Amino acid sequence: MHKILVNVMREEIRMAVIDEDGQLVDFVLERTDESHMANHMYKGTVKNVLNGMQAAFVDIGGSQNAYLNLQQGKEQKILPRLSVGQQILVQVVKEEMLGKGARVTADVSLAGRFMVLL
Numbered sequence: 001m002h003k004i005l006v007n008v009m010r011e012e013i014r015m016a017v018i019d020e021d022g023q024l025v026d027f028v029l030e031r032t033d034e035s036h037m038a039n040h041m042y043k044g045t046v047k048n049v050l051n052g053m054q055a056a057f058v059d060i061g062g063s064q065n066a067y068l069n070l071q072q073g074k075e076q077k078i079l080p081r082l083s084v085g086q087q088i089l090v091q092v093v094k095e096e097m098l099g100k101g102a103r104v105t106a107d108v109s110l111a112g113r114f115m116v117l118l
Contacts, residue, residue: 037062037092041108046086056082057101058090064101066090078106 002025007014010032017026044058047065057065068090070078082088090104110117 037095037102039092041089041091042066042104043087044090044104046082046084046088049082049084058088058104060090060092060102060104062096062102064096064099066092066102066104067100068104068106 001020003018005014005016005018012032013030015026015028015030016024019025042060044060044066046056047059048057050056054070056068056070058068060066068088070082078088088106089108090106091108092102093105094103096102107118
């Protein structure tokens with residue numbers, strides 16, 4: 001029988017699965033601080049579209065609007081259809097720092113233990 005070990009601390013939660021032989025099968029570390037945004041998905045509102053820069057700024061609830069680069073992948077296809085006030089699903093690629101908003105992508109992905117949904 002597998003054992004599940006959970007260690008809850010103020011700043012993080014650690015979870016481990018151990019098999020019958022005492023070998024580690026799975027380990028998950030989750031930070032609980034509110035400021036952590038990387039890989040989180042948000043339904044944001046487009047605040048500004050800059051066609052010349054092929055970029056948009058999206059409000060995802062942070063202190064600054066998030067930057068969406070529209071020059072690659074799925075983003076190239078949505079540029080002509082993107083308008084101010086439109087809601088869009090985005091995933092944080094890089095967190096807010098030094099007064100700049102987070103960098104987001106419209107190519108969202110969900111990663112699990114045995115698969116990645118793109």
